[in-house]
Amino acid sequence: xxxVTIQGDxxxxxxxxxxxxxxxxxxxxxxxxxxxxVLTTAGVPASAMPAGSVLQVKQTVLxxxxxxxxxxxxxxxxxxxxxxxxxxxxxxxxxxxxxxGPLAALTVYLLKxxxxxxxxxxxxxxxxALAEVFTSSDYxxxxxxxxxxxxxxxTAAVTYSIALATTGAGTYVHLNRTDADRDTVNYDxxxxxxxxxxxxxx
Numbered sequence: 429x430x431x432v433t434i435q436g437d438x439x440x441x442x443x444x445x446x447x448x449x450x451x452x453x454x455x456x457x458x459x460x461x462x463x464x465x466v467l468t469t470a471g472v473p474a475s476a477m478p479a480g481s482v483l484q485v486k487q488t489v490l491x492x493x494x495x496x497x498x499x500x501x502x503x504x505x506x507x508x509x510x511x512x513x514x515x516x517x518x519x520x521x522x523x524x525x526x527x528x529g530p531l532a533a534l535t536v537y538l539l540k541x542x543x544x545x546x547x548x549x550x551x552x553x554x555x556x557a558l559a560e561v562f563t564s565s566d567y568x569x570x571x572x573x574x575x576x577x578x579x580x581x582x583t584a585a586v587t588y589s590i591a592l593a594t595t596g597a598g599t600y601v602h603l604n605r606t607d608a609d610r611d612t613v614n615y616d617x618x619x620x621x622x623x624x625x626x627x628x629x630x
Contacts, residue, residue: 432459474512474629483512483627491620493605497594501537501544504603506589507623511580515630518578520546522590525619526570527602528563534601535560536572537591544591546576560595566607569619577628590623 465476474483486509494504509518520538528534536559537544547556559572580586594601602609603621610616 477629479629481629483516483629484509485624485626487622487624489620489622490604491618493609493618494603495600495605496592497598497600499593499595499597501535501539501591501593503539503542503589503591505621505623506539506587507625508585508587509625509627510585511583511627513630514581514583517628517630518580518586518588519626519628520574520576520578520588521624521626522558522575522588522622523571523573524590524592524621525604526561526572526592527566527568527606528561528594529566529599529607530563532566532599532601532607533560533562533595535593535595537593538574538576539589539591540578540580541587542589545578546574563607567610567615569604569606569617588623588625590621 477483486507488505488507490505496502496504505524511518522538524536526534526536535555535557538546538558544556544558546558550556558574561570561572563570578588590603592601592603600607604619606616608616
């Protein structure tokens with residue numbers, strides 16, 4: 429016959445009392461046949477969460493307008509997360525409202541600590557990016573989104589960002605605004621963009 433043992437701690441001086449509830453019903457509490465710790469109101473520690481669980485979420489939203497005429501990626505919006513374990517993954521969700529001049533193109537990048545990730549294979553001198561947008565009018569904002577499960581393999585802080593670059597020197601590209609940016613009630617809207625990261629338990 430198995431037994432139940434309550435073992436005290438020789439170093440402690442506190443008294444722990446197991447109290448029954450105010451009930452007139454007989455009940456039986458069956459203990460699980462496995463080791464572990466008691467779940468308290470403090471919640472489940474990250475180390476005890478099952479694989480696939482979301483451990484933390486960080487987000488940055490940019491609602492102001494931003495522009496650049498640089499041919500190298502520039503980052504107006506970023507978010508930083510510190511993984512609790514080097515084996516965990518980071519799910520990155522990015523959503524950007526971009527604009528450019530008529531018959532102009534812009535390149536959108538997803539960066540990790542300043543380096544592009546989630547890009548296509550190398551092919552000659554072609555840029556490797558998240559997306560490239562060609563605009564037929566300077567009156568519109570186009571949405572660009574991406575989703576990538578990254579494996580940073582670190583417990584140090586990691587910064588993810590959305591970056592834009594123009595494909596033609598001197599041509600401006602924009603985040604959250606059109607190229608025309610007319611002050612009217614029906615056109616040239618202002619938009620918002622965001623980048624969200626989630627730590628996923630391995």
